[in-house]
Amino acid sequence: MAKKQEVYQYASLKDRFRVEWKIFALAYVFILIADNIGQIKIPVGKGMFILFPIFYAIILGVLSGPQVLKIVENKHVKAASKLVVVGICPFIAKLGITAGANIDVILDAGPALLLHGFGNLLGPLLALPIAILLGMKRESVGACHSINREYHMALVNNIYGPDSAEARGSLSIYIVGGMVGTIYFGLMASVIGMTGLFHPQALGMASGVGAGIMMASASASLCAIYPEWADTISTLASVGETMAGITGIYITMFLAIPMTDKLYKILEPKLSKFALKSKNEEETQV
Amino acid sequence: MRYIEWFVLFCLGACGTALANFIGYGVSFMDSIPGLLVLLVISMIAVALVKLLPLKLPIVAYCSIIGLLVASPISPVRDFVIQVASNINFTAPFTMVGAFAGLAISDQLKTFIKQGWKILIVGIFVMTGTFLGSCIWDQLLLTVAGAI
Known part of the structure; x- marks a missing residue:
């Protein structure tokens, strides 16, 4: 079997370090600041919003970028996006260990885990009518079919073409997800968790939506709300996330995209007369 | 990336996690080290499997599965792994991920606002x-x- 030769981005480790030392130095500074602030609990009604150090780290990161404080340049931005996976690997390994330690929780959930990924399909059902009412056209199909992480975006590009309206919509939500997704998932999980409608086990499993960082944020909030269920929640979040990662690509390809496309064809003629008229198309441009 | 690059980057990442674990949760560096080493070994095995196996699974899937296996009842090192990993607070590695993720999207801020x-x-x-x-x-x- 001919194995494709891996192309190395840097000539040597030294070369890599020459670019990336700054990113690590900044990351350590952000950790110093963010973890010193620690968790902040804001009481809201009966429950609370929990702010985690990762939220401050994300905000500090965005502010350091080339468009605000200009501490880092574009080459650092590119390098940092490759480093996310370096940071997330040990984290996922740690969750895997928690899962292994609580293997009985997984065995209990058993077949439920195999089917877990289908719940995501409520996303397009809820968002597509809103997108059409806001005046979006075909880009709403790309935007609404999923939470639009890298692999979803790749599929949309593949099916509709990289220049399509659908791909533009997908990229828009990808950017929104990157900017606010982690923080939003943490806050949303606190709110939905506190309604008491769902069992902590279901909440934990549901955190695995197919985006590691969003899963982590949601499950961290849930563990803070239900400390006595913390191990169970992180176990199911981790296994749910792994399942969603494996089944997600097929669910997106064979169900989410065709379904959203079909739904658009049904809803658009009915809803577009009520839609907001945009003065120009600027909000759909990326 | 070469193995040595992954290795050094993971070590630098582990320093960040140790720092967060100390500042945020008061766990000393010495107490963090065994757990971090376990996470490092699991991550490196995942890197090797991604490179060697023809199966197209994301690296995080391997990390999760290996972590689960070494801590499951079939593993001979189960108790050790669970015990040392328990010193690493679950959100400790997370601040560093946030720092990278924030930097990685920092060039999209204007696009985000303009949308x-x-x-x-x-x-x-x-x-x-x-x-x-x-x-x-x-x-x-x-x-x-x-x-x-």
């Missing part, structure tokens, strides 16, 4: 629907499976 409020609303609905749908569906599945 306007409509895209933000649609994004919020997609995320809410996805999570809420999962909650409802998983609650149903777990009830049917008799787990809850």
Whole structure:
């Protein structure tokens, strides 16, 4: 079997370090600041919003970028996006260990885990009518079919073409997800968790939506709300996330995209007369 | 990336995790080291499997599966792994991920702002629907499976 030769981005480790030392130095500074602030609990009604150090780290990161404080340049931005996976690997390994330690929780959930990924399909059902009412056209199909992480975006590009309206919509939500997704998932999980409608086990499993960082944020909030269920929640979040990662690509390809496309064809003629008229198309441009 | 690059980057990442674990949770560096080494070894095995196996699974899937296996009852090192990993607080490695993720999207800030409020609303609905749908569906599945 001919194995494709891996192309190395840097000539040597030294070369890599020459670019990336700054990113690590900044990351350590952000950790110093963010973890010193620690968790902040804001009481809201009966429950609370929990702010985690990762939220401050994300905000500090965005502010350091080339468009605000200009501490880092574009080459650092590119390098940092490759480093996310370096940071997330040990984290996922740690969750895997928690899962292994609580293997009985997984065995209990058993077949439920195999089917877990289908719940995501409520996303397009809820968002597509809103997108059409806001005046979006075909880009709403790309935007609404999923939470639009890298692999979803790749599929949309593949099916509709990289220049399509659908791909533009997908990229828009990808950017929104990157900017606010982690923080939003943490806050949303606190709110939905506190309604008491769902069992902590279901909440934990549901955190695995197919985006590691969003899963982590949601499950961290849930563990803070239900400390006595913390191990169970992180176990199911981790296994749910792994399942969603494996089944997600097929669910997106064979169900989410065709379904959203079909739904658009049904809803658009009915809803577009009520839609907001945009003065120009600027909000759909990326 | 070469093995040595992954290795050095993981070590630098582990320093960040140790720092967060110390500042945020008061766990000393010495107490963090064994757990960090275990996580490092698992991550390196995952890197090797991605390079060697023809199966196209994301690296995080391997990390999760290996972590699960070494801590499961079939593993001879189960007790050791669980014990040392328990010193690493679950959100400690997370601050560093946030730092990288924040830097990685920092060149999209203007695009994000320019896209306007409509895209933000649609994004919020997609995320809410996805999570809420999962909650409802998983609650149903777990009830049917008799787990809850």
